[in-house]
Amino acid sequence: MKKAAVGAVVSTILFAASAALAQTYPSRPITFMHGFGAGGNADTISRLIGNVMSVPVVIEPHVGAGGNIASDRAAKAKPDGYTIILLTSGHAVSAGLYKKLPFDAVNDFQMISLATGFPFLISVRKDSPFQTLADLIAAAKAKPGVISFSSVGIGSTQHLTGELLQSMAHIELNHVPYKGGSAPMTDLLGGQIDVMIDTITVTTPQLKAGAIRSLALTTAQPWPALPEIPPIAATVPGYDVRGWLGVAGPKGIPQPIVERLNQEIRKALANATVKSRIEEMGNMVTPSSPEEMRQFVAADVAKFAKIIKDAHVPQQE
Numbered sequence: 001m002k003k004a005a006v007g008a009v010v011s012t013i014l015f016a017a018s019a020a021l022a023q024t025y026p027s028r029p030i031t032f033m034h035g036f037g038a039g040g041n042a043d044t045i046s047r048l049i050g051n052v053m054s055v056p057v058v059i060e061p062h063v064g065a066g067g068n069i070a071s072d073r074a075a076k077a078k079p080d081g082y083t084i085i086l087l088t089s090g091h092a093v094s095a096g097l098y099k100k101l102p103f104d105a106v107n108d109f110q111m112i113s114l115a116t117g118f119p120f121l122i123s124v125r126k127d128s129p130f131q132t133l134a135d136l137i138a139a140a141k142a143k144p145g146v147i148s149f150s151s152v153g154i155g156s157t158q159h160l161t162g163e164l165l166q167s168m169a170h171i172e173l174n175h176v177p178y179k180g181g182s183a184p185m186t187d188l189l190g191g192q193i194d195v196m197i198d199t200i201t202v203t204t205p206q207l208k209a210g211a212i213r214s215l216a217l218t219t220a221q222p223w224p225a226l227p228e229i230p231p232i233a234a235t236v237p238g239y240d241v242r243g244w245l246g247v248a249g250p251k252g253i254p255q256p257i258v259e260r261l262n263q264e265i266r267k268a269l270a271n272a273t274v275k276s277r278i279e280e281m282g283n284m285v286t287p288s289s290p291e292e293m294r295q296f297v298a299a300d301v302a303k304f305a306k307i308i309k310d311a312h313v314p315q316q317e
Helices: 003-024 041-052 065-075 090-097 133-142 157-169 183-190 200-209 255-270 272-280 290-310
Strands: 030-034 057-061 083-088 109-118 120-125 148-151 174-177 195-199 212-217 243-250
Touching (some): 041 057, 041 083, 041 109, 041 200, 041 243, 041 255, 041 272, 065 083, 065 243, 083 090, 090 290, 109 255, 109 290, 120 157, 120 183, 120 200, 133 212, 157 174, 183 195, 183 212, 255 272
Parallel strands (some): 030 057, 148 174
Antiparallel strands (some): 120 195
8 A cells, every 4th residue: 555545544544533433522520720819810811611512521720830830731731622721911021031931932832712812000009109100210219129029920921021121121120920810919918029010900990999999901002991091102102022822732623622621712702701700800802723822822921922022031941
């Protein structure tokens, strides 16, 4: 039998096997991982999505290293569709920030669908002397390295947001990394840190309660959900950072199962309650095809690598 014929037979057998697998999938709960603490954007949105999927889902956080612990576990999981992960834009940041990672941020993952897009907010306590971002920048120039800002871990998008602000505004701040979740807000309110850089999800409850105020948001243009908060670019021209969330799994998941998961994520994001809640959190719902997500993540990896280089952010070990 010629090689081409053998190849065709093998391809037919593999396709039939994967199609048969998809018909019985899932036969047990799907593990839906994320890499951040309780109450944060990733935790909240993964639960919103998982709770309405028509397949059984177990949310499994693996906190630490800016989400890289969870990403590594997902990349090394069996590619059978029973392990997926909610990636954040910090996943793309890490590809440029770390000298070496135990996974390839694009090629070791099967992208399934983008989920949301959002800005980050620069916030202070209500009794802070900083009324505007210009006030903060002026104070940082007067006392380099004294004013502290939070992130949800070294290599997170929040971290890069602060580093880029320092570079473009020519200031020096004191970076205080956390493992995510509500810890940065707790310490902001308690006076342990001066400035919090975090998502709308984390920031909005205390912002609405009047316990904090947001000086700026990170997208180049005002954000529809928070039109009263100016963009950083109004004070630091050219500044633009936005976050995203997307669902992926390990490379090698059979295509019929990838398609089933994509349909599940799209249906979950289209659920009226989920969509409304996500928008209330200041996020935009942004479902995509697996290939669209792959191209988006690859472009974001390149974008953040350039930002890191241009901002002279030291690469992490």
